[in-house]
Amino acid sequence: MNALFSFFLVSALFFLSSDRLSRKAHKIHQRVLTLDTHADAPIMMVKKGFDVGERHDRVRDKSQIDFPRMKEGGMDAMFFAVYMAQGPRTPEGHANAKARALEIFQSIHDALKQHPDQAELATTPADAYRIEKAGKRAVFIGMENGYPVGEDLSLLKMYYDLGCRYITLSHFANNAICDSATDPDGPVHNGLSPFGRQVVQEMNRLGILIDVSHVSDKSFYDALALSKAPLIASHSNVRALCDFPRNMTDDMIKALAAKGGVIQVNFVSDYLRKPSDEHRQALNAVRMSSVGRAVTPQLQAQLDAKADSIQKRYAYERASVADIVKHIDYIVRLVGIDHVGIGSDFDGGGGVNGLEDVSQIEALTLELVRKGYSEGDIAKIWGGNLLRVLGQAKVAQ
Numbered sequence: 490m491n492a493l494f495s496f497f498l499v500s501a502l503f504f505l506s507s508d509r510l511s512r513k514a515h516k517i518h519q520r521v522l523t524l525d526t527h528a529d530a531p532i533m534m535v536k537k538g539f540d541v542g543e544r545h546d547r548v549r550d551k552s553q554i555d556f557p558r559m560k561e562g563g564m565d566a567m568f569f570a571v572y573m574a575q576g577p578r579t580p581e582g583h584a585n586a587k588a589r590a591l592e593i594f595q596s597i598h599d600a601l602k603q604h605p606d607q608a609e610l611a612t613t614p615a616d617a618y619r620i621e622k623a624g625k626r627a628v629f630i631g632m633e634n635g636y637p638v639g640e641d642l643s644l645l646k647m648y649y650d651l652g653c654r655y656i657t658l659s660h661f662a663n664n665a666i667c668d669s670a671t672d673p674d675g676p677v678h679n680g681l682s683p684f685g686r687q688v689v690q691e692m693n694r695l696g697i698l699i700d701v702s703h704v705s706d707k708s709f710y711d712a713l714a715l716s717k718a719p720l721i722a723s724h725s726n727v728r729a730l731c732d733f734p735r736n737m738t739d740d741m742i743k744a745l746a747a748k749g750g751v752i753q754v755n756f757v758s759d760y761l762r763k764p765s766d767e768h769r770q771a772l773n774a775v776r777m778s779s780v781g782r783a784v785t786p787q788l789q790a791q792l793d794a795k796a797d798s799i800q801k802r803y804a805y806e807r808a809s810v811a812d813i814v815k816h817i818d819y820i821v822r823l824v825g826i827d828h829v830g831i832g833s834d835f836d837g838g839g840g841v842n843g844l845e846d847v848s849q850i851e852a853l854t855l856e857l858v859r860k861g862y863s864e865g866d867i868a869k870i871w872g873g874n875l876l877r878v879l880g881q882a883k884v885a886q
Contacts, residue, residue, distance in 0.1 A: 514855040517864045522621050523850065524566040524872030526655075526753045526830060527631065527702075527724035529837030530554040531569050534596045542604035551793070553835040553846035556607040559626045562848040566617045566627035566872065568723070569597055571653065572837065573634045575662040575669075583639030583665075590637035594651045597630060610652055614876040631700065631723060634660035635667075640684055645691050654879065655698035655723060658685065658708065661777060667708035670734040673777060680707035681715070689715045696883030701725075701745075702735070702753075702832075709741055717884040719749035721875065724832035724839075726760045727816045733769075736760055739823060746824035749881065751874045753832030754816045756839035761808035761816060768806055771799045796838075810843045814856045817870060826866050830875045 533539050533552050544557035559567065571593045576582045601610050609620045611627035620627040630652040638644050638656070648656070659669040666685035668676040681689065689712055692699055699716050701709045702725045713720055722745065728736035737745070742752055758764075759772055775795045800807075820829040833839045835847055844852045857867050 510858055511855060514858040515851065517858065517867055518563050518851045518854040521854075521864065521868040522565050522617060522872045522876075523563060523854075524568075524617065524627075524831070524875055525564060525833045525835070525847075525850075526568045526721065526875055527570055527633070527755065527832035527837070528554055528567040528835050528847075529570050529572055529633075530567070530835070531593045531596055532572060532836055534569075534600055535593060540603075541600050542607055547846045553840060555847075556604060556626055558846060558848040560607075562846075562850045564626070564847050564850055565621040566611060566629065567847075568629040568631040568655070568832075570631050570633040570657075570837070571597075571637070571648075573632075573636045573660070575634060575636055575660050575664055578663075578665055580639075583636070583641075586637040587639060587641075587644065590632070590648070591651075594630070594648075594653075597628065598651075601628060612652055612654055614880050617872070617876060629654055631655040631657070631698075633657045633700075633723075634664065634703075635688065636660070636664045638666065638688065640665050642684075642687055642691055645688065645695060645697065649695045649697055653697060654882070655700045655721060656692065657700040657702050657723060658688070658704050658712065660703050667711070668705040669703055669708075670705045671703070671773075671777075676705060676707065678708075680705065680711040686711075686715060693717050693882075693884045698879060698882045705734075706738070706741065709737075710744070713744055713748060713750075716748075718882050719751070719878045720745055721750055721878055722752040722832075724755035724757075724834045725752055726754055727819050730816055730819055731760055731763045733760060733763070742820060742823055742828075746828040749878065751828050751830050751878050752820060753830040753875065754813060754820070755832050755834045756808075756813060756841055756844065757834050757837075758806070758808040758812075758841055761812040761841065762806065764806050768799070771802075772796075775799065808841045810841060810852050810856045813841065813844070813853060814860055817857070818860065826869055827874055827877075829870055831871060 534541050541555045545552040545555050608626040608628050611617050611629050617627045632653050635656050635658050658667050662672040663669050663677050666688050667681045668678050699720045700723045702722045726736045728738045
C-alpha cells in the first residue's frame with residue numbers, strides 16, 4: 490500500500506512540476522519577441538489557390554506556415570525566403586532566376602496588401618517591435634541563393650528596395666558569387682569569386698546581411714575576412730554534433746562570433762542528427778537532382794513525392810525538439826549566449842518530432858526553460874541576437 494501511495498505521489502509531483510514549467514514557458518513565450526530567420530512560406534504562396542491569410546492543415550495541404558498559425562503559435566516575426574534552386578550559370582539562366590525572384594517578391598507584397606490586419610512588411614529591428622506591439626505578424630524578406638543576382642551588381646539595390654535584408658550567397662551548388670558546400674563537382678572559384686567580392690562589399694554598403702548558410706568553408710572565411718559587418722548563418726547547425734558540410738565547424742562558429750555574427754539553428758532533421766548512410770544518400774539524391782535544371786511544377790512535384798517517401802521510410806531516425814536544444818547548448822557553451830538564434834526552414838524541410846509546424850513553436854521555448862535558460866537568454870535566442878546584427882548590417886563607407 491505504501492509503495493502504491495508513493496507511486497501516485499511521485500506521479501502527482503511530476504505532473505505538477507511539468508505543469509508549472511509549461512505555465513512558466515507560456516508566459517515567457519508571450520513576453521519575448523520570437524523571430525525565425527528562415528521560412529520557405531513563399532514556396533506555398535506562389536501556388537495557385539494558396540492564401541497565407543487562411544489557416545491550413547499541415548498534413549492535407551503540406552504547409553507549415555500561415556498567418557493564423559503564426560499567431561496561434563506565438564511566432565511574431567519570420568524572414569520569408571525568396572528561394573531559388575541553382576540553375577544554369579548562363580545569361581539565360583540568370584535572367585530566368587531574376588524574373589522568378591521578382592514574382593516571389595510580388596507574391597509576398599501582394600499577401601501583405603491582402604491581409605493588412607494580420608501582417609506587415611518589416612525591414613528594421615524597430616519595425617519588428619512596432620508590428621509585434623500592434624498584435625500583427627512581422628514579415629521580413631531574405632533571399633536564399635544569390636543566383637538571381639546573376640552577374641549584375643545593380644540588382645542588389647533592386648532587391649534591397651523590395652525589402653530584402655539578407656542574401657544566402659549560394660545554395661546546394663556553386664553560382665557566380667561563390668562555391669557551395671555541397672556542389673558535387675567541387676569548387677570552381679576557390680571561395681568567393683572576384684564578382685562575389687564585389688557582392689559582399691555592395692551588400693555592406695546597402696545594409697543587406699551576408700548569409701553564409703550553404704557556402705563552402707573557404708567561401709565562409711573569404712566573406713568573413715572581407716565583410717565590414719557581422720555575418721549570419723540563417724539556417725545552419727553544428728558540424729561536431731552532425732557531420733555534414735552544410736553545418737559549421739567549431740572554428741567557423743568561433744570566427745563568426747568573434748566578428749559579432751550569429752548562427753541560427755535550423756529544424757531539418759538530418760542536419761540535427763546524423764542519419765544512416767543509406768538515408769543520407771537518398772536525401773542527397775533528391776536535393777541535387779534539380780541542380781543546373783529549370784525546376785518545373787512537374788519536376789517539383791516529383792521531388793516532393795520522393796522526399797515524402799524518404800521521410801516515411803526513415804521516420805525512426807527523425808530528430809526531436811531536444812536535438813534542436815542540444816545544438817543551441819553546444820553553441821552557447823562554445824561562444825556564449827549572444828551568437829545563437831533560430832532559423833527553422835519550415836516549408837523547406839524543417840520539422841522534428843514534437844515541432845511540426847509554426848503553430849507548435851512554443852515547444853522549443855518549453856524545452857529551453859526545462860534546460861534552465863533564463864527569460865533574458867530566451868529573448869536573445871528567439872530574436873534579440875539577430876535583430877542586434879541586423880541593426881549593424883549597414884556599415885560606413
